[in-house]
Each structure stands twice: as structure tokens, then as C-alpha cells.
Amino acid sequence: MLSTTRSVFSGITKKPALSLVLRAMSSESYTALKVTRPCEHVVQVEINRPEKRNAMNGAFFSEIGACFEKLNDDSDCRAIVLSGAGKIFTAGLDLTDLGTVIALREDSELDIARKAFKLKKFLTVWQENFNAIEKCNKPVIAAIHGACVGGGVDLTSACDIRYCTEDAWFQIKEVDIGLAADLGTLQRFPKVIGNDSYARELAYTARKFYSDEAKSMGYVSRILPDRVSLIDAALDTASLIASKSPVAVQGTKISMVYSRDHTVKEGMEHIGIWNQAMLQSSDMMEAAMSQMQKKQAKFSKL
Ligand SMILES: CCC/C=C/C=C/C(=O)SCCNC(=O)CCNC(=O)[C@H](O)C(C)(C)COP(=O)(O)OP(=O)(O)OC[C@H]1O[C@@H](n2cnc3c(N)ncnc32)[C@H](O)[C@@H]1OP(=O)(O)O
Numbered sequence: 001m002l003s004t005t006r007s008v009f010s011g012i013t014k015k016p017a018l019s020l021v022l023r024a025m026s027s028e029s030y031t032a033l034k035v036t037r038p039c040e041h042v043v044q045v046e047i048n049r050p051e052k053r054n055a056m057n058g059a060f061f062s063e064i065g066a067c068f069e070k071l072n073d074d075s076d077c078r079a080i081v082l083s084g085a086g087k088i089f090t091a092g093l094d095l096t097d098l099g100t101v102i103a104l105r106e107d108s109e110l111d112i113a114r115k116a117f118k119l120k121k122f123l124t125v126w127q128e129n130f131n132a133i134e135k136c137n138k139p140v141i142a143a144i145h146g147a148c149v150g151g152g153v154d155l156t157s158a159c160d161i162r163y164c165t166e167d168a169w170f171q172i173k174e175v176d177i178g179l180a181a182d183l184g185t186l187q188r189f190p191k192v193i194g195n196d197s198y199a200r201e202l203a204y205t206a207r208k209f210y211s212d213e214a215k216s217m218g219y220v221s222r223i224l225p226d227r228v229s230l231i232d233a234a235l236d237t238a239s240l241i242a243s244k245s246p247v248a249v250q251g252t253k254i255s256m257v258y259s260r261d262h263t264v265k266e267g268m269e270h271i272g273i274w275n276q277a278m279l280q281s282s283d284m285m286e287a288a289m290s291q292m293q294k295k296q297a298k299f300s301k302l
Pocket of ligand 1: 051052053055056087088090091092093094095096101147149150151152173174177181182183
């Protein structure tokens with residue numbers, strides 16, 4: 001029990017020393033992730049605990065946040081594919097880490113307020129690790145095969161685009177383990193599918209939904225026959241995005257994320273202020289000239 005406690009809370013203690021984490025990861029060596037560069041300006045981030053069905057443990061949470069913060073600053077990266085190694089995309093929270101919450105609840109040396117403060121801090125760190133995907137200016141395409149359970153829906157809700165395989169299934173599983181989802185599903189999922197009643201049904205019942213239903217509700221935009229064609233399709237889309245002006249693409253993501261949480265008027269004001277600078281970018285001239293000359297545009301690093 002004690003060692004589990006330490007492993008989960010490692011997500012908290014590592015966070016303030018982010019620069020150390022980033023330096024340690026400068027070679028892109030992670031324990032729960034595999035990061036590769038399959039094509040120009042495209043990075044593939046793979047959840048890499050296949051023997052545990054990519055269950056999300058403490059290492060995964062701290063690495064995913066650090067990885068996306070690093071990719072945000074990586075001028076060679078213009079689009080990202082997020083996938084899972086092995087049989088399924090992810091089984092969600094590593095249930096062996098639940099022991100940590102139980103251990104904290106039962107810690108007789110802490111009063112209820114102190115336990116609550118510790119739990120809030122722990123949850124905020126984990127939330128921020130998923131928020132890093134949305135804060136990363138590069139579009140993220142989730143490539144989901146097999147199962148996407150619990151935390152997997154929190155994770156993929158934070159992505160820009162979702163593709164899945166025919167055999168994929170999804171489950172907002174948290175109520176089945178006695179908690180309300182707290183890593184973004186309840187906030188993002190209803191906005192992604194644009195149907196509050198449907199989102200509530202899935203969150204209250206924890207019923208599984210399969211690829212065809214995920215597509216019809218708008219959670220995924222494409223279904224591919226198998227994992228190989230899924231990764232190919234996700235990489236093709238990522239490459240297409242990466243071929244465009246990074247100023248235009250990243251401005252588009254920033255504006256779409258901002259506009260989701262603001263009024264139309266505020267969103268228009270925001271993009272107006274944004275573009276008063278970005279319309280002066282050299283990318284506009286390069287893109288327009290390339291269109292006229294029917295040649296591939298080349299954009300400098302951002
Ligand atoms: C409080 C913090 C906020 C976060 C909240 C998040 C909440 C959630 O994510 S709720 C959802 C939790 N997940 C589950 O309930 C799923 C449990 N797993 C399964 O139902 C099945 O494993 C699954 C259908 C996904 C896959 O089945 P399959 O037959 O392909 O594999 P298994 O033989 O069951 O498992 C293989 C090994 O992986 C280990 N494992 C699977 N899931 C988890 C998990 N969630 N946590 C930890 N370990 C997991 C499983 O124990 C097997 O390991 P081993 O026995 O060592 O071979």
C-alpha cells in the first residue's frame with residue numbers, strides 16, 4: 001500500500017521540478033510512452049504499457065503532461081498522433097493506483113481538510129497533465145483501437161480529432177468504480193458531441209458504446225478497418241496538417257479552443273486581435289504565391 005502511495009504521489013512531487021523532468025526526457029526516453037517521428041514535422045506519441053493494456057499509472061500521468069509541454073515548444077513538430085501500443089488504446093486508470101486514494105483517506109494523522117487539500121492538489125496535477133494536450137498548439141489526432149475506457153475518454157476528449165477502428169469501443173466507466181469522472185470528460189465530451197442528453201446518458205450509465213455509435217454521435221470522425229489502416233490514416237491527416245502554414249494551423253487551434261469556451265462575439269474579438277499580428281506573417285505570402293504557382297509551400301520553423 002505504501003509503495004503505491006509513493007508511486008501515485010510521484011505525479012505531484014515531480015511537477016514543480018518540470019525543468020528537471022524535461023531535461024531527463026530530452027532524449028525522448030519515457031517509461032510509459034514511446035515517442036517517434038514517423039514523417040516530416042509529425043510526432044507520434046504512443047501509450048506504451050501494452051502488457052497492462054496501457055493502464056494509466058503515475059509515470060504515465062507525469063510523462064504525458066511533460067511530453068505535450070515539450071512538443072508545444074518543439075519547432076520541428078507541427079502535428080501529433082496519439083495512439084496506444086498492443087491490444088487496445090487504453091484500459092483507463094491503473095486500478096492498482098486507486099490504493100493511493102484509499103491510503104490517504106485512511107491516514108489517521110491527517111484531518112479531513114488536510115486530506116481534502118492533498119487530494120485536490122493531486123487531482124489538479126493530473127488534470128493539468130491532460131490539459132497540456134489542449135494547451136499544446138499543435139493539433140493532436142487520437143488514433144483509438146480496441147478499448148478506450150474511463151481515463152481514455154478524458155484523454156481523447158482533450159484531443160483535436162479522433163479516429164478509431166471498427167472494433168473500438170468506449171466507456172465513461174467512472175461511475176462503475178464509484179466516482180465522478182474528473183479529468184475532463186464531463187467538461188469536454190458534451191461539447192465534442194454537441195448533445196448534453198446523450199453525454200449524460202453515457203456518463204450516468206457507464207454503458208459501452210461502439211465505433212459506429214461513436215461516429216454517429218460525432219465523437220470520432222472516421223472509422224478504419226484495423227489498427228494498421230488507423231495509424232496510416234491518422235499519419236496521413238497529420239502530414240497534411242503539417243504541410244500547411246504552422247502560423248495558420250496553430251492560430252486556428254488556439255482560436256477554436258478559445259471560442260468553445262466564449263461567446264461568438266468574444267471569439268471574433270480574440271481572432272481579430274490575433275490576426276492583427278498574424279496577417280503580417282511571411283506564411284501568408286508564401287502560401288498565396290505557392291497557390292498561384294501550383295507548387296508546394298515551404299514554411300519556416302515556428
Ligand atoms: C482518481 C483519478 C482520476 C482518474 C479516474 C479514471 C478512472 C477510470 O479510468 S475508470 C476505468 C478503469 N478501468 C477499468 O475498469 C478497466 C479494467 N480492465 C478491463 O476491463 C480489461 O482489462 C479490458 C477490457 C480493458 C481488456 O481486457 P483483456 O482481456 O484484453 O486484458 P486483461 O487480461 O483484463 O488485462 C491484461 C493485463 O492488464 C491489466 N489491466 C487491465 N486493465 C487494467 C487497469 N485499469 N489497471 C491496472 N491493470 C490493468 C490486467 O490486470 C492484466 O495484468 P496481468 O494480470 O498482470 O497480466
